Amino acid sequence: MSTATTATTKWWNGGKSPFNVEYGKLMMWYFLMSDAFTFGAFLISYGTIRFSTNGWPDPNEVFQSFPGLGSGHPLMFVSLMTFILIISSVTMVQAVKAGHEMKKNKVVINLIWTIIGGAAFLGCQAWEWNHLHAEGAWWGHNPFLNADGTQSSTNFTNYFFTITGFHGFHVFSGLVINIVMLIMTLNNTFEKRGHYLMIEKAGLYWHFVDLVWVFVFTCFYLI
Amino acid sequence: MSNEAVLHGAATSHDAHGDHHHEHHHHETFISKYVFSMDHKMIAKQFLITGMVWAVIGGLMSVLFRLQLGYPDTSFPWLEDLLGKWWAEKGHITAQGYYALVTTHGTVLVFFVLTAGLSGTFANFLIPLQVGARDMASPFMNMLSYWFFFTASVVMLSSIFVETGPFSGGWTAYPPLSALGDASPGSKTGMDLWLVAMALFVVSSLLGGLNYIATILNMRTKGMSMTRLPLTIWALFFTAVLGVLSFPVLLSGFILLIFDRNFGTSFYLSDIFVNGVGALPNEGGSAILFQHLFWFLGHPEVYIILLPAMGMVSEILSVNARKPIFGYMAMIGSLFAISILAFLVWAHHMFVTGLNPFLGSIFVLLTLLIAVPSAIKVFNWLTTLWRGNIRFTPGMLFAIGFVSLFISGGLTGIWLGNSALDIHLHDTYFVIAHFHIVMGVASMFGMFAGVYHWYPKMYGRYLNNTLGYIHFWVTMIGAYLIFWPMHYEGLAGMPRRYYDYSIWESFKNFVELNKFISTVAMIVFATQLLFLLNFFYSIWKGRKVTSQNPWGSNTLEWTAPINPGHGNWPGEIPEVHRWAYDYGKDGREFISQVEPIGADESHH
Amino acid sequence: MEQSEVVHIEHHQNKNEVRNVTIVLSVLTIIELVLGFMMMKMEHGGTGRMATKITILVLMLAKAYYIVGYFMHLKHELRNLIMTIVVPLALFVWFITAFLYDGNSFRNLRNNYDPHFKEQSTIKATPKEHKSEEGHGEEKKHTME
Numbered sequence: 001m002s003t004a005t006t007a008t009t010k011w012w013n014g015g016k017s018p019f020n021v022e023y024g025k026l027m028m029w030y031f032l033m034s035d036a037f038t039f040g041a042f043l044i045s046y047g048t049i050r051f052s053t054n055g056w057p058d059p060n061e062v063f064q065s066f067p068g069l070g071s072g073h074p075l076m077f078v079s080l081m082t083f084i085l086i087i088s089s090v091t092m093v094q095a096v097k098a099g100h101e102m103k104k105n106k107v108v109i110n111l112i113w114t115i116i117g118g119a120a121f122l123g124c125q126a127w128e129w130n131h132l133h134a135e136g137a138w139w140g141h142n143p144f145l146n147a148d149g150t151q152s153s154t155n156f157t158n159y160f161f162t163i164t165g166f167h168g169f170h171v172f173s174g175l176v177i178n179i180v181m182l183i184m185t186l187n188n189t190f191e192k193r194g195h196y197l198m199i200e201k202a203g204l205y206w207h208f209v210d211l212v213w214v215f216v217f218t219c220f221y222l223i
Numbered sequence: 224m225s226n227e228a229v230l231h232g233a234a235t236s237h238d239a240h241g242d243h244h245h246e247h248h249h250h251e252t253f254i255s256k257y258v259f260s261m262d263h264k265m266i267a268k269q270f271l272i273t274g275m276v277w278a279v280i281g282g283l284m285s286v287l288f289r290l291q292l293g294y295p296d297t298s299f300p301w302l303e304d305l306l307g308k309w310w311a312e313k314g315h316i317t318a319q320g321y322y323a324l325v326t327t328h329g330t331v332l333v334f335f336v337l338t339a340g341l342s343g344t345f346a347n348f349l350i351p352l353q354v355g356a357r358d359m360a361s362p363f364m365n366m367l368s369y370w371f372f373f374t375a376s377v378v379m380l381s382s383i384f385v386e387t388g389p390f391s392g393g394w395t396a397y398p399p400l401s402a403l404g405d406a407s408p409g410s411k412t413g414m415d416l417w418l419v420a421m422a423l424f425v426v427s428s429l430l431g432g433l434n435y436i437a438t439i440l441n442m443r444t445k446g447m448s449m450t451r452l453p454l455t456i457w458a459l460f461f462t463a464v465l466g467v468l469s470f471p472v473l474l475s476g477f478i479l480l481i482f483d484r485n486f487g488t489s490f491y492l493s494d495i496f497v498n499g500v501g502a503l504p505n506e507g508g509s510a511i512l513f514q515h516l517f518w519f520l521g522h523p524e525v526y527i528i529l530l531p532a533m534g535m536v537s538e539i540l541s542v543n544a545r546k547p548i549f550g551y552m553a554m555i556g557s558l559f560a561i562s563i564l565a566f567l568v569w570a571h572h573m574f575v576t577g578l579n580p581f582l583g584s585i586f587v588l589l590t591l592l593i594a595v596p597s598a599i600k601v602f603n604w605l606t607t608l609w610r611g612n613i614r615f616t617p618g619m620l621f622a623i624g625f626v627s628l629f630i631s632g633g634l635t636g637i638w639l640g641n642s643a644l645d646i647h648l649h650d651t652y653f654v655i656a657h658f659h660i661v662m663g664v665a666s667m668f669g670m671f672a673g674v675y676h677w678y679p680k681m682y683g684r685y686l687n688n689t690l691g692y693i694h695f696w697v698t699m700i701g702a703y704l705i706f707w708p709m710h711y712e713g714l715a716g717m718p719r720r721y722y723d724y725s726i727w728e729s730f731k732n733f734v735e736l737n738k739f740i741s742t743v744a745m746i747v748f749a750t751q752l753l754f755l756l757n758f759f760y761s762i763w764k765g766r767k768v769t770s771q772n773p774w775g776s777n778t779l780e781w782t783a784p785i786n787p788g789h790g791n792w793p794g795e796i797p798e799v800h801r802w803a804y805d806y807g808k809d810g811r812e813f814i815s816q817v818e819p820i821g822a823d824e825s826h827h
Numbered sequence: 828m829e830q831s832e833v834v835h836i837e838h839h840q841n842k843n844e845v846r847n848v849t850i851v852l853s854v855l856t857i858i859e860l861v862l863g864f865m866m867m868k869m870e871h872g873g874t875g876r877m878a879t880k881i882t883i884l885v886l887m888l889a890k891a892y893y894i895v896g897y898f899m900h901l902k903h904e905l906r907n908l909i910m911t912i913v914v915p916l917a918l919f920v921w922f923i924t925a926f927l928y929d930g931n932s933f934r935n936l937r938n939n940y941d942p943h944f945k946e947q948s949t950i951k952a953t954p955k956e957h958k959s960e961e962g963h964g965e966e967k968k969h970t971m972e
Contacts (some may be wrong), residue, residue, distance in 0.1 A: 011907060013485050014355075014799065015445030019908035023360035023437040029912055030433050034467045040919055041475035042963050044926045045490070051930035054938070054948035060867050082856055088351040090849050093898050097845070140487030147871045151952040155509025158900055162479065207898045217483060218887040222863045223880040468915060509933055517925055566918045570925060579932035582925060 028201045032208045033212065035170075039212050040167065043219055046159040055146030057156050059221050062144050065131055066161040072200070078221045081124045088117025089210040092178075104185060107196065111182045114206065118175040122159025125168050137161075158219055167216050170209045179201045251789075259370075261362035262789040266369050268681060270822065271674070273376060274340015275755065280380075280520050281331035286748050288324045291316040293741025295725045309388060314681055318722045319408055322391035323416040326409070332663065334424055338529040341670045345531055346435045346459045348677065352780035353453050355444025355797060357790045360437040363753060364430050371427035375420045382416035390417040393720065395521065398491035398513050402406065402483040405497050414484070415463065418477055423783050425470045425477075429441035432470075434465035444779070446799035450555075451816065453803040454548060457555050458534020462527050463564040466467070469523035469566070476516030485510070511576050518569035525662050526565040532602060532631075532669020536622040538803075539676050540604055540815065542776045543619035544611025547804035550603040557596035557603075564593045574642040575649050581644045590640035597633055601626065612807070616774075617691030618676035624699045625668040629697030631703075632661025635710065650720070653713025656706045660714075664702045671698075674758070679773050683786045684765030703745035705740050712736065775813045777803050782817055848897040855890050859883050 011018040021087060050056055060074035067077070091113040098106035133173035133204045139161050143153040181202045242421040260266060282318040287306075290299065298314030305311070310320035347365065351358050359365045382389040391409030393398030396417070404411045439460045443452070489505030489511045496502050541548040548554060570578055570586045578586075604626045613619065636658040638644050648654060671694075678686050701784040717730050724730040724737065779799070783791050805814040809825055863881050868878040896902035901909055937944040 010448075011905065012448050013445075014443035014447035014451075017441045019440070019905050021441075021904070021908065023441045025432045026441055026908075027360065027364075027437045029908070030436055030467055031429070032434075033912060033915060034429055034471045036916070037468055038471035038475050040922065041472040041519070042479075044923055045479060045512055045516065046474070046513070046927045047923070048930035049507070051511060051927050052509055052933040052937075054505055054934065054945075058871070060863075070870070074867065075860055079860055083853070086849070086852050086856070088900055089894070090845060093845050096900075107844075137547075139482060140489075144951055149951045150948055151950065153849070154487075155507045155650075156487055158482065158490060162482060166478070204899055207894055209897070211894045214887055214890045214894065218883060222364070222859060222866075222883050408945060464915070468918065509930070510930070515929065567921050570929070576935060577933070579929050582928050582932065586925075749856070 022197065023206070024197065024201055028204050032204060035208065036212075039163075039215070040164070042159075042163050043215060046163065046219065049155050049159070051203075053151045053153060054157070055148050055152060057142075057144040057152050058147040059223075061147070062132075062137075062156075063128075063221055067127055075221065077124070077128065078217060081121055081128075082217055084117050084121045084124065085210050085213050088114045088121070089207055091117065092203045092206045096200050099190070099199040102187075102196070104191060107185050107190075107199065108182065111178055111185065111199075115175060115178050115182065118171055118178065118206075122168060122175065125164065125171075127165075132157075133162075152198055163216060164220070167209070167212055170212065174202075174206045174209045177205060189205075235368060257621075259366060261358070263347045263351050263359050263362065263365060264681070264787070264789075266365055267344050269369050270339055270343035270347060270372070273373065274336050275758070277331050277335040277340065278751070279374065279755070281328050281336060282748050282751060284324045284328040286745055287316060288321055288328070289320055289741040289744045291722070292724070293738045295723045309386075314510060319388060319391060320722075321722045322393075322407075323383075323388045323409055323413070326391045326393055326806050327379075327389050328760070330390075330421075331379070333394060333524065333528065334421070335372075335376060336384065337429050337663070337666050337670070338428065338466075338524070339424070341666060341673075342459065342462050342527060342531045343372065343431060344670075345455070345535060345673050345677075346431065346463065348681065349455050349780065350435055350438050351442070352680070352783060352787075353778050354439060354441040354442060355447055355779050356438060357792075357796070359367075359434045360442055361434055365434050368427050368430035368434065371423050371430060375423035375427060378416050378423060379420035382413045382420065385412045385416065387411045387413055389413040393412075395514075395517055396480070397517075398480065398483065398510050399495055402480060402491055403495070403497065403503075404484065407502055418484075420479055422474065422477060425474045428466050428470050432463040432466040435459060436467065439463075443743060444796045444799055447779075447816075450552070451799055451802045453534075454537040454551070454558075455534040455556055456620060457558055458530045458537070461558050462530045464528070465523040465527050465562055465565060469520040469527075473520035476513055476520075479511065479516075487518075511573070511578070514573050514576060517675050518572045519566075521572065522569040523562075523565040525658070526561055528662055528666045529789055530561070530667075532625060532672075533558070533667045535669050535673040535676070536604065536625045537607075538778070539618050539622040540607050540626075540802055541806060542676075542774050543614045543616055543622070544608050544609045545614070545775075545806050546607055547806050547808070548603070549606035549609075550599070550743075551802070551804060553599055554603055557599040561593060564589060564596070568593065571640055571642075571645075574645045580642070587642050591637065593640075594633075595636055597629075601630055601633070611668040616675065616686060617686070617695055618672045620692070620695045620699075621668045621672035621675060624695065625665050625672060627699075628660050628665040628668060628702065629746050631707075632657055632659075632665060636661060640642060646775070647716075648713060650718055651713035652709040652719055655719050656709035656713060659709075660702070660706050664706070668698075676774070678758075678761070679768040679785075680780055680783075682762050682765070683768050684761050685768060685773075686761045687757050689754055694754045695756070697750040698747055701743050701750070704743045705747065708736050708740060766823060772815075777801075777805055777813055777815050779816055782815065844897060848893050851893055852890055855886050855893075859886050860888075 011020070017023070017026070036135055036217050063078060064074040065071045065077065066073040069076075089111045095107050095110035095114060098110060132138075137157045137160075139158055142157040144152055144156065146152045181199055184190060184198065185196075190198065228413055239544060256262075257265065260269070287302075291304075295315075299311075300314045302311035302314055302316065306320070309317065310323070311317060316324070317369075347359070350356070387408040389409055390396065390401065390413045391407055392414075396414075400406045401414055402410075404414070413608075439452075439456055457689055461689075482488040483490050483505075487505075489508040489522055490501065491510050492505035492508045493510070495505060537554060568586055570582065570588045571590045574583050574586075593612070635653065639648055639654060675686055675691055678684070712733055715729075715733070717724065717733060725734065768785050771783075771785060774781070779797060782797050784793060799816045801814065801816055801817045804818055805816075806812065808814060862883055866876055866879045869879065901912065938948075
């Protein structure tokens with residue numbers, strides 16, 4: 001396996017990938033870059049509007065509920081969501097690794113854990129949306145006041161629902177992709193193909209979803 | 224280890240796949256060969272012909288609104304018969320019809336003709352052929368890319384026929400005109416369809432762009448290092464990168480706009496009062512934000528349009544001057560510099576929106592920097608022509624015309640790039656003249672050059688030369704006659720987008736000039752129909768290509784058979800041994816890229 | 828030479844690496860949360876709050892680095908690939924700077940030249956606090972429609 005890559009390999013000379021990856025993975029990477037610009041544009045728009053507004057609600061007063069515990073617990077629920085997503089990313093890494101080692105059972109188990117994690121995250125998000133909706137927050141409706149007690153524009157909730165919604169949509173599509181991967185693994189599609197590179201690409205997507213959450217989490221809940 | 228197995232098996236398995244296709248391509252059905260084709264050459268032709276249909280529609284629209292601008296007092300009763308009451312009443316284009324026409328003209332020409340029709344066509348056609356690949360990295364995604372574009376086209380076309388008319392707030396779709404249905408008739412269903420069409424278009428361009436990048440990087444044939452690529456491929460590569468990184472920002476902007484339109488948000492809205500409705504509750508948004516998001520795509524977009532033309536012109540100039548392109552590495556460097564700068568200068572479209580003046584000054588600096596790589600390119604083209612043994616084929620003439628237009632239009636860009644001058648010139652005919660020459664007509668010329676030059680490869684026949692020469696000279700002279708006088712109108716303060724100038728005393732002296740411009744525009748449009756006739760006639764009846772390499776060109780596409788099947792080369796893909804520009808070297812007219820370097824060959 | 832090592836290493840190094848990165852990410856998140864809790868007691872618009880926010884942003888970038896570098900495996904790819912992915916992201920620097928700068932400038936413009944805007948953002952809307960609870964049902968009904 002290592003003979004092909006020697007010290008004198010001329011990566012750019014044609015006839016091979018200059019990056020030592022197949023085209024699908026390359027396309028996935030560049031797709032993720034373009035998606036990063038989609039999310040980037042959303043978050044930067046949010047920042048721009050926030051910068052052009054005098055007051056803004058304090059996230060700790062808005063997001064302070066925990067199912068079963070009631071309100072007064074800022075940051076707790078979103079921390080739970082963050083950890084769920086990180087852990088599901090870890091199991092995805094394990095699934096990809098198991099794929100490299102051609103261990104079907106390990107792939108299946110880790111994929112199932114990843115899917116559970118993703119579903120749990122979506123469940124949390126659904127609860128949070130529902131809770132906020134019950135408080136009167138929605139697109140075009142913002143019941144929360146600015147941190148300094150002045151009237152807030154609706155853009156706080158507008159951006160919150162749009163961006164977390166778009167992220168949730170990505171989680172959902174990642175979930176669908178992972179379920180398809182699971183079915184394909186169970187059907188021995190990858191065994192027959194001789195490699196699990198599809199899982200690697202699905203993994204890239206899933207980690208990207210995790211990555212975006214890092215930014216969304218910071219921008220909406222922390223600062 | 225599995226990864227390596229796939230990687231090193233990939234080249235061979237792909238070849239086998241291609242061969243397989245080639246052997247069996249006779250068994251393809253009509254549907255799989257002409258409709259849902261996965262052959263990059265067929266997809267290129269689909270893009271080209273769809274683009275041409277759009278060019279005719281968009282061009283016809285410009286003729287119609289030029290009719291209004293040139294002859295505001297004359298009545299053309301046939302207009303109402305032809306277009307109906309909404310567009311034309313009592314022989315005059317209506318005001319709403321006029322705005323719908325200019326908006327659709329802009330959108331269609333910028334996105335559907337010069338983005339999809341130009342880069343879609345030539346990226347698809349040339350990338351696999353010139354890098355030495357059987358097809359795109361993912362032929363299936365390539366097919367999807369076309370069909371998303373087709374769907375976008377259908378939706379956009381349908382918007383012209385809805386009761387309230389197509390969107391009519393300008394191709395830039397600034398809110399609040401685009402955000403509020405009550406703002407104008409076109410802001411209702413027409414705008415919804417416009418947004419859907421554009422969203423589909425973004426998907427199409429992403430699918431295409433990812434494919435082009437992956438193909439250029441991963442699928443080059445043996446020996447085709449990046450610095451041996453023809454400049455067409457470099458240009459198409461940067462075009463794809465620009466698209467992949469900037470279209471998603473537009474998509475985000477559109478998603479926010481959709482929410483503003485339909486879900487009561489106020490991302491772009493603040494302090495709005497609508498006649499008959501009253502004050503709107505939307506507060507706290509910023510209309511300038513949309514302009515930022517739009518132009519973050521919008522500026523790279525002009526280079527998405529221009530770069531493929533630049534690449535093709537470089538190639539065609541070199542082939543037909545029988546000289547190597549001057550400053551090959553400088554050409555790549557300037558393409559790269561233009562691509563980077565394209566992302567940094569968007570706010571020069573917004574100098575008078577209330578943009579922070581200090582920020583504006585930085586945008587001026589960055590904008591003026593673009594002059595450097597642009598000038599490098601211009602001088603390299605001119606030096607390539609210098610003392611060349613020039614063959615004036617129609618393709619070559621259009622390529623030279625491109626250089627001329629790029630210079631004329633580019634120089635006025637330096638004026639407009641200054642925020643102080645822009646206060647006077649913004650939204651006048653000066654701007655119209657600038658961007659039509661440098662981006663619109665110049666890119667059209669690049670496209671024509673490409674079509675004339677690669678037509679023999681596309682259809683195995685030549686276009687008619689005489690018609691080509693007529694086409695070139697009328698279009699070239701016509702383009703200058705149309706757009707050059709507009710500079711004077713703009714300098715005199717004549718604003719763009721007005722429906723009727725005859726009621727202003729200050730623009731009375733332009734009445735005859737406007738008439739003249741409109742007349743020339745109609746003649747030029749008619750000449751394009753001549754080109755279409757030539758194009759479709761020659762597909763079936765044109766003079767047949769008899770030699771594999773009719774232009775004596777070095778690049779790989781001319782080593783393929785005259786009518787290549789799916790898979791491009793019947794046998795092995797040729798290996799490449801030299802760069803693409805060995806013209807007139809060691810006393811030989813041209814040396815193909817596939818020829819190994821001789822023992823006593825001089826160094827280039 | 829570097830490249831050939833990469834191909835070898837990628838399958839051996841993984842074991843501890845995933846565990847370590849998980850720990851690092853968790854620790855970074857916990858630090859962020861601690862800072863978040865600390866920030867609640869700081870006054871709005873103060874320098875302490877601003878400094879904390881900047882620290883959180885730096886930690887965010889660190890987390891992004893670990894996710895992209897290790898989970899997405901970019902660190903172990905060829906240098907060529909790393910560069911083609913990381914370099915274009917530099918565009919974000921100007922993207923963010925220009926947008927936020929102009930956003931801020933827009934606020935200043937309005938505060939200076941739009942008295943209504945300025946006035947609106949100084950009126951305390953305290954009674955609304957209660958209203959958000961009593962208006963709860965009404966809001967809900969409105970959105971349900």
